[in-house]
Amino acid sequence: xxxxxxxxxxxxxxxxxxxxxxxxxxxxxxxxxxxxxxxxxxxxxxxxxxxxxxxxxxxxxxxxxxxxxxxxxxxxxxxxxxxxxxxxxxxxxxxxxxxxxxxxxxxxxxxxxxxxxxxxxxxxxxxxxxxxxxxxxxxxxxxxxxxxxxxxxxxxxxxxxxxxxxxxxxxxxxxxxxxxxxxx
Amino acid sequence: xxxxxxxxxxxxxxxxxxxxxxxxxxxxxxxxxxxxxxxxxxxxxxxxxxxxxxxxxxxxxxxxxxxxxxxxxxxxxxxxxxxxxxxxxxxxxxxxxxxxxxxxxxxxxxxxxxxxxxxxxxxxxxxxxxxxxxxxxxxxxxxxxxxxxxxxxxxxxxxxxxxxxxxxxxxxxxxxxxxxxxxx
DNA sequence: GCCAGTAGTTCACCCGGGCGAAACACCGCT
DNA sequence: AGCGGTGTTTCGCCCGGGTGAACTACTGGC
Numbered sequence: 073x074x075x076x077x078x079x080x081x082x083x084x085x086x087x088x089x090x091x092x093x094x095x096x097x098x099x100x101x102x103x104x105x106x107x108x109x110x111x112x113x114x115x116x117x118x119x120x121x122x123x124x125x126x127x128x129x130x131x132x133x134x135x136x137x138x139x140x141x142x143x144x145x146x147x148x149x150x151x152x153x154x155x156x157x158x159x160x161x162x163x164x165x166x167x168x169x170x171x172x173x174x175x176x177x178x179x180x181x182x183x184x185x186x187x188x189x190x191x192x193x194x195x196x197x198x199x200x201x202x203x204x205x206x207x208x209x210x211x212x213x214x215x216x217x218x219x220x221x222x223x224x225x226x227x228x229x230x231x232x233x234x235x236x237x238x239x240x241x242x243x244x245x246x247x248x249x250x251x252x253x254x255x256x
Numbered sequence: 257x258x259x260x261x262x263x264x265x266x267x268x269x270x271x272x273x274x275x276x277x278x279x280x281x282x283x284x285x286x287x288x289x290x291x292x293x294x295x296x297x298x299x300x301x302x303x304x305x306x307x308x309x310x311x312x313x314x315x316x317x318x319x320x321x322x323x324x325x326x327x328x329x330x331x332x333x334x335x336x337x338x339x340x341x342x343x344x345x346x347x348x349x350x351x352x353x354x355x356x357x358x359x360x361x362x363x364x365x366x367x368x369x370x371x372x373x374x375x376x377x378x379x380x381x382x383x384x385x386x387x388x389x390x391x392x393x394x395x396x397x398x399x400x401x402x403x404x405x406x407x408x409x410x411x412x413x414x415x416x417x418x419x420x421x422x423x424x425x426x427x428x429x430x431x432x433x434x435x436x437x438x439x440x
Numbered sequence: 441g442c443c444a445g446t447a448g449t450t451c452a453c454c455c456g457g458g459c460g461a462a463a464c465a466c467c468g469c470t
Numbered sequence: 471a472g473c474g475g476t477g478t479t480t481c482g483c484c485c486g487g488g489t490g491a492a493c494t495a496c497t498g499g500c
Contacts, residue, residue, distance in 0.1 A: 107313040113297040113321060119310075126303075129291040137297060185475055201312075201322045202356035202367075219478055224459060226476085244367040245485065246458065247356045368487050403489060408448060410487080429447065429496065 074137070075131045075138075080108055085191075098127070109199040114138050139172065167239060167253075169193055177253075180237045187212055188230045193245040195241065195251035204248040258362060259315045259322075259351065264292055280318040282311070297347065298322050315403055319360065336357065337397055350438075351423060361421045361437075372414045379425065380433035389430040 078087045080099040090097050099117035101107050107117050114137060116130050160171060167177035173189035175182050184192055194211035195203050209217045212226065231241050240254040262271045264283040271281065283301035285291050291301050298321060300314050322390050350360035357373035359366050363391045368376055378395035393401045396410065396434050411433060 107310060109313070109320075116300075117313075120447065126291060127295075130300075133294045187476070201316050201354070202358055204356075214321045218476085219460090221479080222477060225478085227459085229475095242367075244356060244358060244461070245369065247358075247367065250358070250367075275499090278445095371487070402487085405490075406488065409450085409489085412449065426449065 075134045084204060096138040098130055098134060106197070109197050109201070134253060167196060167199070167237075169196060175234075175237065177237045177239060182228075182233055182237050184233060188226060188233065191230060192234075192251075195249065198251070200250070200252050202244050202248045202250050206248075208249065258352065258360065259318045264289060280322040282314055282318060291340070315352075317379055319363075322363075348384060351380060351421075353380060359418075361423060364421050366417055366421050368414075368417060372380060372417065375410060376418075376435075379433065381438065382435070384436050386428050386432045386434050390432075392433065 074095075076090050076095055076097040078090070078097050078099050080087070080101045087097065087099065096114040099108060099115065099116050100108070100120045102120055109133065110117055112121055114134060118127060118130055120222060167175060169175045169184070171191055173184040173186060175184055175189075175192060191208055191212045194208055195206055197203075205223060208227075227241060227243075234241065234251075235254075238254050240252060242250045242252065244250055259278075260279055261282040262270070262281050262283050264285045271283065277400070278297040282367065283292060283299065285301050285305045286304055294301055298318060300318055302311060302314055351359060353359045353368070353373060353376055357368040357370060359368055359373075359376060375392055375396050378392055381387075389407060391410075393407055401407075405418075411425060418425065419437075419438070422438045424436060426434045426436065428434055
């Protein structure tokens with residue numbers, strides 16, 4: 073299996089597409105860019121420029137892993153948000169949002185309005201870790217923040233929209249928000 | 257699940273041991289050393305020295321992956337009354353606190369308010385050993401201590417918050433406090 | 441062994457502010 | 471008009487942090 077190179081963050085959309093197809097990919101992250109949150113075993117990232125050796129090491133690892141994972145990746149195999157509290161096999165597919173604002177997670181999906189899509193993107197890049205309010209504001213309103221409460225309200229709306237697909241936004245008081253899969 | 261740091265190639269043996277136990281691990285590869293062949297999804301490597309950001313990105317990714325790969329997932333403590341007190345006799349990797357005050361230990365996490373985060377940091381630096389009251393006061397209130405009782409009260413609150421993630425603060429009379437994993 | 445002093449624990453209460461949530465208003469689109 | 475996306479106002483809860491005071495547990499002196 074070939075490993076696809078993706079320039080990050082320029083080719084976000086491409087990354088999403090390729091993720092869905094289950095192809096392994098290596099994100100090329102220029103200096104100064106924040107590394108993305110990578111949770112998929114078939115994805116890795118590296119700072120560029122990098123030596124050929126380092127790139128090959130990561131590419132090879134991905135290639136081998138993809139072979140190991142292939143039999144496991146049976147398409148949309150598991151149902152969606154498993155409310156039943158058992159049998160957690162391997163949910164491993166990370167949530168992905170494309171640039172039409174469609175968020176796919178575990179076989180189900182939601183369409184998000186532009187603003188909430190932008191917020192979700194920011195949250196997704198730090199899946200499982202805290203995203204500061206300030207960063208969210210910049211992500212949601214690149215051209216200047218609106219009222220102080222706007223973010224709160226949109227987080228609220230986003231929460232409602234994400235619940236059905238099995239994601240939760242936890243607030244870390246006075247710190248920010250944290251997106252994670254809703255586990256039992 | 258916590259991620260174990262391993263110096264490569266110095267700690268090859270340790271790496272093998274930990275691999276067997278299924279714990280995620282990050283290999284620290286100094287310049288000039290060849291990166292190892294990594295095929296396990298719960299393993300990653302990074303050139304050192306590296307920025308804290310980069311390390312955290314990889315550690316987080318491993319942590320999330322390990323959750324996805326493990327047979328069992330465990331609750332995330334946040335918000336209020338939430339006891340996920342399960343006692344499994346697992347290997348204890350060191351707890352980690354990030355600068356958003358999120359303390360991760362053994363796959364679960366708690367968000368700590370700023371003051372308690374500072375105290376926890378100090379305690380964590382001496383995990384398993386005594387941290388003096390005085391040092392804690394300086395850690396918690398760099399700009400001057402409040403009332404004498406404040407520390408005690410906050411230790412109490414911290415205790416309650418740490419219980420669900422399996423940590424305990426023991427008092428060493430007239431010496432200070434000692435943070436350690438709650439043994440089963 | 442008793443007692444007093446001291447160290448540490450726990451509780452109740454206060455204040456201020458962050459955040460949640462509903463309700464409303466505005467706007468562009470169909 | 472109806473609707474969905476967005477911004478704003480407002481209300482109120484609850485959390486983070488401080489304080490005082492009651493209560494408990496340890497320690498040393500006799």
